[in-house]
Amino acid sequence: MKVIFFSAKPYDRQFFNRYNNIPGLETEYYETHLGPHIVNVIEDAYAVCVFVNDKLSAPVLEAIAAKGVKVIALRCAGFNNLDLDAAKRLGLRVCRVPAYSPEAVAEHTIAMLLTLNRKTHKAYNRVREQNFSLDGLLGFNLSGKTIGVIGTGKIGKAFCKIMLGFGCTVVAYDVYEDAGLKELGVAYKSQGEVLATADILSLHCPLTAENHYLINSDTLAQMKDGVIVLNTSRGGLISTADMIEALKSKKVGALGIDVYEQEEKLFFRDLSENIIEDDTIQRLMSFPNVLVTAHQAFFTDEALSQIAKVTLGSIAAFAEGSEPSPEVILV
Ligand code: NAI
Numbered sequence: 001m002k003v004i005f006f007s008a009k010p011y012d013r014q015f016f017n018r019y020n021n022i023p024g025l026e027t028e029y030y031e032t033h034l035g036p037h038i039v040n041v042i043e044d045a046y047a048v049c050v051f052v053n054d055k056l057s058a059p060v061l062e063a064i065a066a067k068g069v070k071v072i073a074l075r076c077a078g079f080n081n082l083d084l085d086a087a088k089r090l091g092l093r094v095c096r097v098p099a100y101s102p103e104a105v106a107e108h109t110i111a112m113l114l115t116l117n118r119k120t121h122k123a124y125n126r127v128r129e130q131n132f133s134l135d136g137l138l139g140f141n142l143s144g145k146t147i148g149v150i151g152t153g154k155i156g157k158a159f160c161k162i163m164l165g166f167g168c169t170v171v172a173y174d175v176y177e178d179a180g181l182k183e184l185g186v187a188y189k190s191q192g193e194v195l196a197t198a199d200i201l202s203l204h205c206p207l208t209a210e211n212h213y214l215i216n217s218d219t220l221a222q223m224k225d226g227v228i229v230l231n232t233s234r235g236g237l238i239s240t241a242d243m244i245e246a247l248k249s250k251k252v253g254a255l256g257i258d259v260y261e262q263e264e265k266l267f268f269r270d271l272s273e274n275i276i277e278d279d280t281i282q283r284l285m286s287f288p289n290v291l292v293t294a295h296q297a298f299f300t301d302e303a304l305s306q307i308a309k310v311t312l313g314s315i316a317a318f319a320e321g322s323e324p325s326p327e328v329i330l331v
Contacts, residue, residue, distance in 0.1 A: 001319055002026045002044055003073070006034035007051040009268065011304060012075070016049075019308040022316045033264065039063040047071035047315045052078060052295065053264035058086035065090040071318050075311045076298075078234060079330055080207045087331045094330040095314040099154045101303035106158035108297035109202055109232045112256030116228060116291050117142070143167035148198025150191065150214070151205030151233070152178050159202060160186050171197055174205070195219055200228040207234035217242040226253035232297040235261035240280050247287050254289040258297045267294040 001024055005012060008029035016027060028045075032038050034054035042048065048069050050056065056064075056072065061083060064072070072087060074096040087094050115121050118139040126133070147163045149156050149172040160170050160181055172181070173191040182188065195201065201223065205211060215229065215238040223229075229252055231238055240261055246252040260267070262278055276282055284290050298307075310328060317324040 001046045002028060003047045003049055003315060004042055004045045005029045005049045006032065006038070006054050007268065012051075015304040015308040016312065019305065019312055022312055025312070025316070034060065036060055036063070039067070042067045042069060045069050046319060047073050049073040049075055049311060049315075050081075051268075052076045052081060053267065054081060055264070056082035056087070058083045061086045061090055061092060065092055071095065071315055073311050073315055074330075075307050078206055080234060080236070082330075084331060092331065093318050095311070095318070095324060095328045096330055097307050097310045098327050100298065100306040100310065101300060102154035102158040104300040104303040105155045105232050105297040106162055108258060108293070108299075109159055109230050109256075110162055112230055112232075112258065112291050112293065113142075113200060113202075113228065116254040116256050116289065121291070142200075145169070145199040146171060146197050148172070148194040148201040149186075150174075150194065150201070150203050152181055152186070153204065155232070156202075156204030157181060159204060160184070168200075192222060195222045196224070198227060199224060200230065202230040203233045203237050205233060205237070207236045212236050213239040213242075215239065215243065217245065220246045220251055223251070225251060227251075228254045228256070230256045232258040235259040235263050240284065244280070244283055247284075247290065254291075255284075255287070256291045256293075257284075258293045258295055260284075260292065263295060 003025060005027065008031055013029055020027060030038065030041065034050050036059060039060060042064060048064055050072065070093060072092055072094045074082065077096060077098055079096055082094065119137045123137055143166055146169045149160055149170060152160060152172045152174040157178060160172060161184065163170050164184055170186045171189050171194050172186050173189060173194045177188045220242060243252065243255060247255060260281060265278060266281065285292055314324040314328050323329065
C-alpha cells in the first residue's frame with residue numbers, strides 16, 4: 001500500500017518515516033505542491049497526503065480518483081483548500097488532523113505579539129552591533145489590555161488562557177460559546193463589540209466563504225486606533241489591500257501574520273535568490289510594525305509527531321476497513 005506525499009519537506013519525511021510502523025505501508029515524497037501539473041505522477045497509490053497549500057479542486061480530485069486513489073489525507077487542520085462536495089461525489093475518503101497542537105499555534109501567536117510590542121527583533125540586532133540605546137523600543141504592558149479573539153475553538157481557547165495569564169481582559173466572538181472559557185473569565189460579545197473594544201485582535205476561526213475578508217476597510221474602521229492585529233489562521237480572513245491602507249493611516253498599530261492570502265506562491269520555500277513578483281507582500285514587509293512569519297505557528301516537535309501519528313493511523317484504519325475516529329473524518 002503506497003501513500004504519496006505532496007509539498008513534502010525534509011521534516012515531513014523525518015517525522016513520517018519515524019512513525020511509519022505500519023506493515024506494508026510504502027511512502028513516496030514529492031516536494032512540489034499538488035495541482036493539475038503533477039497528478040500524472042500518481043500511480044498505484046492508496047492514499048495521497050497533502051498540506052495547506054495543495055490545491056484539491058474538483059478537476060484535481062477527479063484526476064486523483066481516476067488513478068484509483070481511495071483516501072486523501074490532509075496533514076493539517078484547515079481544509080479550505082479542498083472541494084469537499086467533489087470528494088464526496090467521487091467517493092473519496094478524506095481525513096485531517098483536527099488538533100495536532102493547539103498550544104503550538106497559540107504560543108506562536110504570543111511570540112508574534114511580544115515581538116511586535118517589545119521589539120525584541122530590533123533589540124537583538126542592536127545589541128549585537130553594540131548599540132545599547134533604548135530609543136524606539138518603547139512597548140506597553142499587556143496586563144490590563146483588552147484582547148479580542150475571533151474563534152474560540154481549540155487554538156483560540158489555548159490563546160485565551162495564555163492571555164488571561166498575562167492579566168488581560170479577554171473578549172471573544174464565536175458562533176458557539178465555550179462554557180469553560182466563560183468560567184475562566186472570557187466575556188463573549190458580538191463580533192462588532194469585539195472589534196470595537198480590542199486593543200489586540202487575534203483571529204482563530206477557520207476561513208469559510210462567509211468570513212472571507214472578515215477584516216476589511218469597514219471592519220477596520222470599527223476598531224480602536226492603533227489596534228494590533230494578529231492572524232495565525234488563514235490569509236483570506238484579511239483583505240491585505242485594506243490592511244495596507246490601515247497601516248499607512250496608522251489605524252492599525254501593528255500587524256503579525258503567519259498566513260497570507262497569496263502564500264502558496266511564497267511560503268515553505270527558500271526564495272532568497274529570487275525576485276519576488278508579489279508587490280503586496282513586499283509592501284507589507286516594508287512596514288517596521290509588521291511581522292510576517294511563513295506559516296510556522298504549528299512547527300513544533302510535538303505537533304509534527306502528532307500530525308504523523310494521526311495521519312498514518314487514519315490511513316491504516318481506512319485500509320483495514322475500520323473507520324478512524326469521527327473527528328478526523330471529513331468525508
Ligand atoms: P477549531 O475548529 O477547533 O475552532 C474554530 C472555531 O472557530 C470554532 O469554535 C468555530 O465555532 C469558530 N468559528 C467558525 N466560524 C466562525 C466565524 N465566522 N466567526 C467566529 N468564530 C467562528 O479550529 P482550531 O484548531 O482552533 O484552528 C483554527 C484555525 O487555525 C484553523 O481553521 C486553521 O485555519 C488555523 N491553523 C493555523 C495553523 C498555523 O500553523 N498557522 C495551524 C493549525 C490551524
